Amino acid sequence: MSVALESIASAVGRRYRALRTSRTLATFCANPLNVAGLSIVTAITIAAVIGPLVAPYDPTTQDLANRLQGPSLAHPFGTDQLGRDLLSRLLYGARLSLGIAVAVTTIRLVLGTTIGLLAGYTGGWVDEALMRLVDIQLAFPGLVLALVIAGILGPSLRNVMLALAVVGWASYARLVRGTVLATKERDFVRAARLMNVSRFRIATRHLLPNVAGPVVVLATLNMGTVILGTAGLSFIGLGAQPPTPEWGTMLADGRHHLRTAWWIANVPGVAIMCTVLGFTLLGDGLRDVLDPNHETTLEKRT
Amino acid sequence: MMDTAPTRRQLLTAGVGAGIVGLAGCAETSLDAEADGTFTIVPTADPTGTGDSWDNWGGMTPYWTRVIEPLVWGTDGMQPQPWLATDWTATDDTTWVFDLREGVTFHNGDEMTADDVVHSFEEDILTERGDFVHGWLHVEPGSVDRIDDYTVSFETTEPFPGFPGTIAHNMIDIQPAEADRRAGEIIGTGPFTLAEMEQGQQLRVERFEDYWGGAPEPTELTFRAAEDATTRTDLLVAGEVDLIYEPATSRIDGLRERGDVRIETEQSSGSVFVSINIHREPTDDADLRRALNYAISQDEIVTTVLEGVGQPASGPLSTVIDWAADEELPAYERDRDRARDLVSQSSYDGEELTCLVENDMDDGRTLVQILQEEYEKIGVTLDVEVLESASLRDRTDRGEFHLELGTSQSNSPAADYIMWENFHTMGISNKDLYEAEGTGLHNLGGEVDELIETGFQSHDPDEKREAYVAAQREIMDAGVVIPLFYREYVVAADAELEGLDLHPIDKFAQWGELTRTT
Amino acid sequence: MDTAPYLVHRFGTSLVVLAGVSVVTYGLLFLTPGDPAEVILSQQLDRQPSEAEIEAFRAEHGMDEPVPLQYADWLTDVLRGDLGTSYYSDASISALILDALPLTLELAAASVVVALALAIPTGVLSAVHRGTAIDRASQLGALVGVSMPNFWLGYLLILVFALTLGVFPVAGAGSYSQLVLPAVTLGTGMAAVLTRLVRSSMLDVLDEGYLDTARSKGLRERIVVYKHALRNALVPVVTILGVQLGALLNGAVVIEIVFQRPGLGMLLVDAVFERNYPVVQGITLFTAVAFVVTNLLVDLSYRYLDPRVELGGDPT
């Protein structure tokens, strides 16, 4: 798989050069929403990286005397029912929530891409079998299955991630297979076959790079859904164990205070919303420039 | 000794969702009055049944609704009180004779006689509900006999002074042979008759004109399901319901400030404490357990996160139980230095202690995090695991934990079993592990076992109290539990409501006097 | 090509999938930490079961047989429509599901209506005004809808419409007014997805040559857009509805808890927390089957939605 990843990476790299040389960058920037998405995601990422360094307080230290304090200079986002500084919890949470999203998405992506590539490229029985597998996974409503799995395994972030990863890979497999099948029939792959190019090289050098675009897009969009999924499971009560400052859990806990201390729920709520929004916008933007279905934008020679 | 026993799940936490209580919230909309005589009430648990067969009367939970009644009721002082039975006497160590109230009519118009009582016990209570009942009531099937139309005798398996208080329980109800509890054909003697049920949503009862205690004021009561405290509060504030049990803690202040809501607080038969697994490293070390006790300030907890609802506790049993000890017990005022010393003396060396808490325990997550913080300060790391009841019980059954944050609540005046089940070696908490590995969970064994047995079997209130208090002192000295607070529960209602009759056992509330002013 | 072989094939594969689904569902039981028999038994007895009891239980439920056989037994029951009974009440699981189902369906249907009502106009609008402020605004609006954790949205809606304005009930099920807020909560999420879909497929269609043909006939723009364009743009939208059923069930789980609607979702969550495995399996299986069947139907309806679709195409 590493090779595959590599060539995805290199493909993305090459795309990036293409971006610079072609009008793609312009295409991307033409839509302010894309730019907004990019900036939000960048911001969140920075928060995740340096958050703990700049956080004013320890995310778990309580101060019962100052519980339920509204936003103030000391506590820009106020304090929660145990007097913990929400801003600090939010910053630490960013790393956590983003980490979960990345981890889950990566597992899904690797698993799905491998299967999809295998199915699409080998075809025949293998394809049939793998696709049935995909159908089976897709037959279960994602969150429902995740809920059951996480529930049976017992509440913990690890299990939540596991569950979410297990239920998410199929869409990648399907996407990749579809693109592979489409690409496989394109003349340049047929040409490669005639040039005695090895199957493996065809798969990694000719198919993967063309698959990479849509996959990257899907992954980006997926980040958002994973974050939402985690929040949902946390709300049901399968999420992080206290005092972990996980956004979903913070939001779920804060809901009892919605009337009396709105910030406890709404601060993490808005954080989640922005993050998801950011990734979705970014995903749309990337789709405009990476997805072959939108190749037109690339081939535009004014 | 008892061969089979009721379980913690069924007894200790029989008040489903009974959690810590808080005070008032805030609200904008006003409560709109309804037609006189009809009221909507939201208890803490789903009135149409928890889905469990043992407390599910064909889709109706026996609590709150006052459709069915037991022979004995409980006073506000948690003493047995004549109800369908007017009087009872122990003719010998194991025989109880009950005189039934005359002129009690079932909802189908028939009069209640001894046959119905015998039927209810023999055909239903002792046979249909599961074996645990035998151990709970100390009565085996075939030991309930009709003496005459209005007299019934019970043969207990061993001397059991607590019997009358124990059967003063909503579940030990009397129904005629025609009734079919499981099919939902419920024929009770209560002041209200079951009118209709919508599973998981609501349950409606109507006034029973021929009630032996005189027809109640309300013509109709609707009990709605809303197990989430915040939702309950919202329902009241939005004026959709007239009375709710236990509004969300965070909202109580707000409710207090409203003119159109009245708040009633009642000390309950329940208490909240951390019970420690004294048979597992390192909490098998009394010093560590005491340290954990010294680290906590009950007052702070009550005044902050509980919004002042509840009483700081120094013992495991609610003080409404007459033999519960409080002043007599060693007071662990918060003293961190002392706690630290004790820790360093103890065998504890930095390992993580596991603290379990059930996920639907109201404010459980908050409380457990306070513990975590406090113990951090005395250098003890707590690893919190919020689990759903099943996993939780799985863990406790195996004894794979150090601390467990939980509530205990008695749904009948006789609370003896709380002592027995928790702290006696043969109590349900300890029995399995004791038999398996010679250990247990919270059982100090030896003297304490004896004291508990004495208390359990003595007919003399003073002797009983003495024994139990002694036992509780031993338990607290050894720091087997970390008492947090004696529960109070809050009922918030439309300010126009009059005639609330609350009871330490929240499920004993009577609605007969319920009226609206103006 | 003719439909018959396709149908055979499509049903065939669906059966394969359903078989797989049943295997997975049954397999869930084995995810439990520890021995299923012991777990189940301790649920029923409500205490640690003894070895003897466990053995007895195993024998009684054929759990001493090899797993494939156990599965076979379970499956035959299921095929007979017997999903087993709950551990805690003697209610049959089929009955439990059928009781809860209407509330969930009601919610799902209402949400779809809300979603479509929001999505189609917005989508068309932003496609027709592609690249303009209107477009950006409606896109953003749609996204915000899907970016909010729906339980949060739910509570906010309660706060505003039930408590502050007092126009809708806080929670509960039964009356239509009680359906509004949950449906809106669930619907907006779905609307977001659909709006984006309507927009993009509308954009594709708007470039199509046949719209020029229509215009050059002298048709009014309204008719060109709402007859010729929308008709084609809706094909993917309608076909996605089948897939969205899954999303709806996902949402229902959370929404039903927020709004105290004792539907499938609530039933499932309770069952999961009670370790009521037969119920969990029952519901999981049920939803999956329902999902597969709906998508089968949707697939079959392709031909009527889009005459171009050759049902012969590789269904995967």
Place this chain on the structure above:
Amino acid sequence: MTTTPPTLEYGPDDAATPDDESTDLLAVENLQVQFGTYDGPVRAVDGVSFSVEPGETVGIVGESGCGKSVTARSIVGLQEPGEVVGGTVHIDGVNVHEASDRTRRRLRGDTVSMVFQDPDQTLNPAFDVGEQIAESLKVHDQPERQRLLDYLHAPLFASRSDWRDHRKRAVELMAQVGIDDPADRVDDYPHEFSGGMRQRAGLAIALASDPDLLIADEPTTALDTTTQAQLLDRFRRLTDERNMATLLITHDLGVVADICDRVVVLYAGQVMETGPTDRVLAEPHHPYTRALLECRTSRAARKQRVPTIEGAVPDRLGEQPGCPFAPRCPAAVDTCQEGKPPTFERDDGTVRCREGVVFGESDDDGGPVLEYGCGETQCAREDSSTTSDTATATARSASPPPRPDDDTDPLVSLEGVSKRYQQAGGLLRRLLGTDRCLQAVDDVTLEIAAGETLGLVGESGSGKSTLADLVTGLETPTSGAVRFDGDPVGAAGTRTAATLHDVGVVFQNPRSSLNPRLPVAQVIAEPLYADGWEDQRRRDRVGELLESVGLSERHTERYPHELSGGQLQRVAIARAIALEPRLVVLDEPVSALDVSVQARVLNLLLELQRELELTYLLISHDLDVVEHVSDRVVVLSNGEVVEAGQTERVLAEPSHPETAALVEAVPRLEHSSQ
């Protein structure tokens, strides 16, 4: 034309127009249309003027990107994606661009109709054909009463009876445009129609409004030759019957010659020359017109270089002085570079060029060709990409290609080769045996001698491409054998590296045959890599190849989407010959390219053949191309070989009706000019 509606109905905004224009049905005056792009507006149509009188047929010709279509669309007011920035279009005296939507709809409803290029695009896939024609009829009848619900056939709101008899009339129309048993076909959906049928249906829609002016935008380009012929014939008849004016947009001079009375030659958004078809094609005044005519392979001697127009149609970005054609113009002089070239009114039309060309040498016929000889080298300086072929061309054009002597054994031979396809379908269906077969190639036997060029012709779907795939090994024959040097070879997967190296392939569409994610150099290097050449050697070879196909170093790091179609095809060719194959299979190598580019690529292919002694298998539907480059021709029909032989013979006196039809169908200038 039908009764002119009283001006009132057009509303106040449509000022009645001066009398002198009233004779013209369509009058385009200095029309200017712009596209917005990243680098500012492109002047797609740059001051076009012409007119169409009732009943006459006018053709607009020019290479793609000349603004033909844009002009046409602007006439009916379909401006997307362009924008009219100047000039006027008057139809029937009404100024289209100032008219209200209502008026414009009315115009479309009964004065002017349009037929579009792409048969897959003209019809709405969601509605049956009858409906779409009926709509047109309904609009024509009640242009003002268009209620959405009615058109949606919403029950209660739709006037069913109306629709019913509109449908009846639709059937008649379908009959008129030549759709067989229309009564049954009226309920069919577009996808159930063949390309030709769809174009017919499109025509029916256009005719439904009984227009005075019919605008046809490349109506037959996407069809294969025989269908094209039939449709054009139908066109001619209908327009005559109804005495309908027609504006025909096409790049194919043959088509123009076939049916147009007058022709307008468009280049870079400007009118270069107008005049009666016969005259313009016979003795074009404008250098561009001449060039266009010269490029036609049919004009050049077989196997000889085709004169070409170097360079490409420029993007008209911003103001550019001078004649747009000047950079490519053989007759260009310095003055052409600045100032707008004058437009000269001749008795029979207009020419836009410097006086000298218009009234000077133009009359002596040898002139132009000679001019090209030198013109070529001029242009060559401007476009390095052609140095090689021009140079080599002049050098080699003399020596005739090696003719295969018949006793040498063939390089490739097919023996009773057949190919059957399984219809798509899942395993299960295969198990059920319910799948059906498609006989693509049926018992074909043929040989390709070393060094020759074998042309493979036939209508689309006749099995040409499948046959090619069988030779290359992309497909395996269901029965029969493919031999290479006498040894049987199987599918590509099973072939030895050596055999694979012996075959190079050039596909029809360069965009899809080059990996969009790889830069040119890597694309070309791929076969070398596969053959295990090490880095340095690869780079050198790529350099050579680029040179020999006439691409410069600066292209190496470009991505496919940054190159033009012609350049891409050169890259594809370079890749095909990278490992010095003996056989190159050319699958429609030029059909995706513009006339002038086509010529250049063909020249390149011819040179490479000479230099590298290549054997070509050329698949094409374009007889002119085949005739130009191939020694022998094989005619395929429904997967069977119906005729084979020396090119001259087969195309001159075809023995098989299929061949005859093919040959007959090709529109040729000669028809009209004779």
